[in-house]
Amino acid sequence: MALLEVRNMTHWFGGLRAVHNYNLTIEKGQIRGLIGPNGAGKTTIFNLITGVYHPTEGTILLEGEDITHLEPNEIASRGLGRTFQNMRLWRYLTVLEHVKMARYSKLTYGLVGAFFGTAKREAEEKANTELAMELLDLVGAAQFADQLVTSLPYGIQRRVELARALATEPKVLFLDEPTAGMNPEELIQMMEIIRKVHDQIGMAIFLIEHRMKFVMELCETIQTLNFGEVIAEGTPEEIRNNPVVIEAYLGKEVEV
Amino acid sequence: MTTETVSPPSTRQRFRAALLKAWEPYRSVPLLGWLVAILVAVGLERLVGLPLAYLLGMSKVPALLGVVVVLSDPIRIPSVLIYILLIYVVPIGLVARFTAPLFNRIAAYLMRYPLLVTALVHLLLLYADLHLWASISDYRILVARLTMIAIIVTLSLNLVNGYMGEFSCSHPGFMALGAYTASVFTLVLFVNDNRFGEAIFPPSWGPYFFPVGLVLGGVVSAIGALLVAIPSFRTRGDYLAIISLAFMFVVKSLFENMEVVGGARGVANQPDYATLPIVFVWTVLSVWIMNNFVRSTMGKALNAVRDDELAATAMTVDTRKTKMVAFLFAAFWAGVAGGLFAHVLHYINPDTFGIRKLAEVLAMVYFGGLNSVTGSIVGAVSLNLISEALRPLEIYKWIIIPIMLILIMIYRPTGLVAFTEFEIEKLFLPKGETSKGAGHGTA
Ligand SMILES: Nc1ncnc2c1ncn2[C@@H]1O[C@H](COP(=O)(O)OP(=O)(O)OP(=O)(O)O)[C@@H](O)[C@H]1O
Ligand SMILES: [Mg+2]
Numbered sequence: 001m002a003l004l005e006v007r008n009m010t011h012w013f014g015g016l017r018a019v020h021n022y023n024l025t026i027e028k029g030q031i032r033g034l035i036g037p038n039g040a041g042k043t044t045i046f047n048l049i050t051g052v053y054h055p056t057e058g059t060i061l062l063e064g065e066d067i068t069h070l071e072p073n074e075i076a077s078r079g080l081g082r083t084f085q086n087m088r089l090w091r092y093l094t095v096l097e098h099v100k101m102a103r104y105s106k107l108t109y110g111l112v113g114a115f116f117g118t119a120k121r122e123a124e125e126k127a128n129t130e131l132a133m134e135l136l137d138l139v140g141a142a143q144f145a146d147q148l149v150t151s152l153p154y155g156i157q158r159r160v161e162l163a164r165a166l167a168t169e170p171k172v173l174f175l176d177e178p179t180a181g182m183n184p185e186e187l188i189q190m191m192e193i194i195r196k197v198h199d200q201i202g203m204a205i206f207l208i209e210h211r212m213k214f215v216m217e218l219c220e221t222i223q224t225l226n227f228g229e230v231i232a233e234g235t236p237e238e239i240r241n242n243p244v245v246i247e248a249y250l251g252k253e254v255e256v
Numbered sequence: 257m258t259t260e261t262v263s264p265p266s267t268r269q270r271f272r273a274a275l276l277k278a279w280e281p282y283r284s285v286p287l288l289g290w291l292v293a294i295l296v297a298v299g300l301e302r303l304v305g306l307p308l309a310y311l312l313g314m315s316k317v318p319a320l321l322g323v324v325v326v327l328s329d330p331i332r333i334p335s336v337l338i339y340i341l342l343i344y345v346v347p348i349g350l351v352a353r354f355t356a357p358l359f360n361r362i363a364a365y366l367m368r369y370p371l372l373v374t375a376l377v378h379l380l381l382l383y384a385d386l387h388l389w390a391s392i393s394d395y396r397i398l399v400a401r402l403t404m405i406a407i408i409v410t411l412s413l414n415l416v417n418g419y420m421g422e423f424s425c426s427h428p429g430f431m432a433l434g435a436y437t438a439s440v441f442t443l444v445l446f447v448n449d450n451r452f453g454e455a456i457f458p459p460s461w462g463p464y465f466f467p468v469g470l471v472l473g474g475v476v477s478a479i480g481a482l483l484v485a486i487p488s489f490r491t492r493g494d495y496l497a498i499i500s501l502a503f504m505f506v507v508k509s510l511f512e513n514m515e516v517v518g519g520a521r522g523v524a525n526q527p528d529y530a531t532l533p534i535v536f537v538w539t540v541l542s543v544w545i546m547n548n549f550v551r552s553t554m555g556k557a558l559n560a561v562r563d564d565e566l567a568a569t570a571m572t573v574d575t576r577k578t579k580m581v582a583f584l585f586a587a588f589w590a591g592v593a594g595g596l597f598a599h600v601l602h603y604i605n606p607d608t609f610g611i612r613k614l615a616e617v618l619a620m621v622y623f624g625g626l627n628s629v630t631g632s633i634v635g636a637v638s639l640n641l642i643s644e645a646l647r648p649l650e651i652y653k654w655i656i657i658p659i660m661l662i663l664i665m666i667y668r669p670t671g672l673v674a675f676t677e678f679e680i681e682k683l684f685l686p687k688g689e690t691s692k693g694a695g696h697g698t699a
Contacts, residue, residue, distance in 0.1 A: 050570060072569040081570075088567035090560050092627065092675055100553050101560050105572035107553060111581065114554040115545050121552060128553065168572055 001064050003028050003204055004049075004080075004172050009058030011048055011228075018044045019228040022058070024206075026172055031198060031205045033215040035239075036225030037249050042208045043085055045225070046174050050082050051075040062171070077105035081170025083161045085177050085208075089149040095160050096145040099132035100125075102167035135163040138200065139193050155186040159193065166197065175207040179214055187211060194218065216240065224249060284687045285352045288366075289359035291381040293351035298388040301343045305392065312339055319395050323645035356687075363686035374684045383536055390532055397532055399644050401600045404539040405593050406636040410620040411546050411629060412589035417618075418626035418674075419550055420582050421562030426484055426500035427590050427617050429507035432609035433480050434473030434591025435598035436511060439523045441469035442599070449525055451518065459527075466529040470538070470595040477591025478584040480507065489579045504614065511606040522605025523598075530599035538596060542589050547629045547678050549585065558582050559627070616643075619657070623664055625671030629678035635671065 006024040010017070018041045026032060034042050048055045051072035060068045067075050076082075081102075090098060107128075113121030136142040139159040149157055158178060165173060178194065179187045191214055198205060209215045215222060216236040224232040224239060226248045232239060239245055265273070285293075305317045312335035318325050321344075322336030366374045390396040409427060416424040444452045446462035457465075484503045488496040512520045549555040557578045560568040569575055598604045616639075624635015639657070646653040664671065 052566065052570075072566075073572050073574050076570055077572040084567065084570075088564045088570075090563035090567065092559050092563055093556065097553075097556055101556060101568070101573065102571040104553060104557055105574070109552075109554075111554075114549050114552040115585075117548045117552075125553065164571060 002026065002061075003063060004206075005061040006049060007059045007061070009045075009048060009055045009060070011044060011053065011055045011057075017228055019048065019055070022228075022230060024223070026204045026206060028171075029198075029202050029204055030221075031207070031219050033219035033222040034206065034208045034225060035210070035212075035215055035222060035249065040225040041228040042225055043176055044228075046082060046176055046208065049075075050080050050174060073105065076168050079169065079171035080174065081165040081168040081172075082174035083158075083165050083176055083178060085180060087157060087161050089157060089161060089164075091150060092148065094146055094148055095136065095141060095152070096129065096132055098149065098160055098164045099135055099167045100128050102164045103128045103131070106169075132163070132167060135166050136160075138166070138197060139163045140189075155182055155189070158182070158186075158190065162193065162197070166201070170203050172204045172206060175205065177208050177210060179209065179211055187214065191218065281353050281356075282349075284360065285356045286359050286363040286685070286687045287378060287683055288363045288381070289352050289356050290348075291378065291385060292355065292359065293348040294385045295381065295388065296351045297344050297347045298385055300347055302388055302392065305343060308339060308342065312336075314339070317392055319393060320399065320641060320645045324648055327646070328648040360686040363684060366684070367686070371681055371684075375680065378684060379540060383533065386536065387532060398600070399641070401530065401532060401535045402597075403637055403640040404535050405596050405600065406617075406620060406640050407539055407633055408542045408589055408593040408596075409617050410624065410636040411543060411632040412586040412593070413617055413621050414624075414626065414628070414632045415546065415550070415558070415582050415586040417621055418628070418631075419555070419558045419562070420579060421558075422488075422579075423494070423497040424484075424500045424583070424586075425497060425614055425618075426481070426503040426507075426587075428609040428611075428613040429500075429504040430477040430480060430587040430590035431594030431597065431613070432507050432511060432604075432606070433477040434470070434594030435604050435609070436517055436523065436594075437473040437476045437591070438466075438469040438595030439526050439598045439604065440517065441472055442466065442527060442529065443523065443525065447525060447527055451523070462527055463529050463534075466534070466599070470592045473595035474588040474591035477594065478588040481584045481587030485580050485583045489576055489583070504609075504611075508606045508610055511609075518605070520606060522603060522608070524603040526599045526602045526604075528599070528602070530596045535596055535600070538592065542592065543629065543633070544680075546585075546589065547680065549582075550629065551677065554578070555582075619661055622671055623661060625668075625674035625676070628671070628673050628676045630676055631671050631673040634673055638672075 002025040004024070004026040006022060009019060009022040011019040022045060034045065036042055044053070047053050049060055051067070051070055051074070054069055058068070059066060062075075062078055062080065065078075067078060067080075070078075090101075093101065107124060109118060109121040109124050112118060113124070133142060133145065136145055139162050141156055141159045141163060144152055144156060144160070149160055152160070162175075162178065165175075175194070179190050182190060194205070195218070205218075207215070207219070219236060221233065221235055222239045223230050224242075224245045231248060232242045232245045234242070301317065309315075309317050314325065314332065314335055318336055318339060321340060322332075325332050326336050363374075366377060386400060390400040409431065413424065413427045416422055440452070442462060442465075443449050445456050445465065446459045448455050448459070480503070484496070484500050488499050511517060517523050550558070557568065557573045560571070560573055561575045561578055565575055568578075594609075620635040620639045621632065622635075623639055624633070625631025642660075643653065643657060646656060649656065668674070
């Protein structure tokens with residue numbers, strides 16, 4: 001049984017077919033990539049799998065269980081963590097609070113603890129602080145723990161977002177263009193961080209990227225999407241040399 | 257070097273520098289020191305306040321720092337200033353300054369005990385201050401209690417309008433539910449009343465069961481909140497403002513048409529259960545519990561939902577539950593505050609809980625500061641006192657207060673002390689011996 005399996009998923013936005021007959025299997029610990037031109041439907045696929053939208057047709061199975069119609073928070077607590085193309089950090093929370101927030105569904109102190117500040121709450125909040133600090137350390141953002149995110153450089157904000165997603169303890173981590181807007185130096189750092197995270201935690205990763213260097217180096221297999229349909233799937237080598245892919249996508253890419 | 261650009265300091269800068277310098281010694285006064293200093297001042301007022309007032313040509317002790325006196329009779333300005341200087345400013349300044357080392361040591365010593373002990377010591381002192389200050393006149397006792405109730409209402413509305421970032425208008429409705437429930441509870445059970453008949457239990461039990469009545473009021477109000485919350489939080493969007501406003505009017509006309517509780521004439525004769533210490537205890541309790549809530553990860557989830565709901569759900573936050581809990585919780589405290597309010601005024605009618613009350617509460621929330629416990633306390637206390645003090649101006653009061661609000665909105669759009677955390681454990685700390693302001697203090 002695959003860790004995550006998507007079967008024949010199709011999604012319509014009104015009259016627009018954003019995703020058509022999409023299939024995916026991810027095994028434990030795999031890193032897979034999703035590429036495709038702008039507007040191909042990559043983010044929509046992430047949103048469908050993580051429950052932001054519910055697909056018009058198709059099923060999504062996590063460890064054999066149907067999660068197609070669950071709410072995003074339920075899907076996240078079952079082990080699909082994600083980052084966003086445009087980050088979506090919280091304006092008035094500190095870096096540490098961001099990471100701790102992603103532990104929400106794991107809190108057990110309940111309302112009594114929230115209202116009266118019980119010993120159980122103290123212990124749990126403390127454990128979560130420690131765990132959050134470890135994750136921040138892992139992505140190299142620990143020294144910013146007490147700052148608001150808005151004051152931080154872009155590259156650091158991306159790392160905070162990664163740490164936040166990690167705090168949900170994902171079995172599959174979805175990264176939507178983790179290097180968007182980064183300079184080449186930040187890009188290399190991000191690549192190393194993702195490698196390190198993968199080595200240490202060992203979750204599966206599914207990532208969307210436009211930067212070919214990044215995808216080709218990190219991913220075991222890559223799917224290429226165009227107009228909501230997978231037009232090619234294979235190892236980086238196969239994708240690089242696939243004429244269909246080159247025509248639809250890589251041909252226009254300057255950075256290859 | 258930029259020596260050529262240095263111009264002589266302007267009068268304003270010099271004034272600022274002088275103020276800072278004068279303030280310097282007071283930086284090292286811990287909260288404990290301030291509380292004791294105030295105790296000395298209010299004690300002094302107790303002893304010599306009245307004779308001093310007579311001496312200065314006033315007929316009684318100026319109730320709220322003399323603003324009322326000054327506004328109705330400007331010729332008294334010098335007398336009031338002398339009074340304030342002699343009774344408050346000088347004693348507080350002297351005591352705070354010269355006892356600072358002592359109270360720093362005591363505060364440091366208290367730190368060795370659990371936070372609860374320190375907190376209780378501070379609260380007892382705070383209550384002593386309040387009690388001595390208020391018990392000089394019935395008017396002060398009334399103002400003090402209404403102000404504390406305003407703190408509860410303001411903070412609970414801040415949970416929704418600030419922390420959660422939605423706009424709710426139903427707080428007067430929640431207060432009404434709490435006020436009527438608690439009133440009926442005490443009048444039916446413990447009072448011989450011509451509307452509700454003979455008391456069921458001995459009236460002397462009343463004060464002991466008063467908390468039950470208040471909590472009941474809170475619960476009824478939370479149930480009312482459920483009626484607002486279910487349709488409002490089902491879908492994303494700004495339905496809450498409209499639905500909650502409608503709710504407020506529905507509650508008001510509900511009570512207007514309920515003859516059992518007097519219809520538009522309202523209910524009177526609530527016994528005097530909401531005394532100064534009782535209101536104080538409930539205020540402290542509510543601030544403590546609400547502050548606990550907003551500082552927990554469960555409470556901070558409100559901020560996450562407000563700032564980016566999609567990200568919150570993707571990080572496992574149950575947004576609907578989070579909003580529901582906070583909204584019902586806020587309504588509960590508004591209900592408790594309503595119950596206290598009814599027993600302070602001994603009279604309520606549906607009109608008390610209308611659009612005027614809503615304007616008052618909203619003003620206090622936005623004036624004091626969104627998303628801040630300190631802000632709500634500041635907002636409630638300052639607007640309450642200002643509004644009391646400006647009473648002699650009658651109609652002009654309703655020009656001055658809105659102008660103040662507009663100014664706040666222009667210069668500090670989120671309120672006076674918005675987006676700060678109320679860190680109780682830091683409040684009680686001893687203060688370093690002017691070490692913090694090392695830059696200024698060189699003579
Ligand atoms: N909520 C929505 N409602 C209607 N149409 C949408 C919605 N979200 C996305 N679309 C459309 O679906 C298509 C796919 O969008 P999507 O954001 O998934 O593309 P993408 O591959 O992530 O592109 P990019 O590389 O620019 O991020 C686009 O045509 C887009 O306009
Ligand atoms: Mg996208």
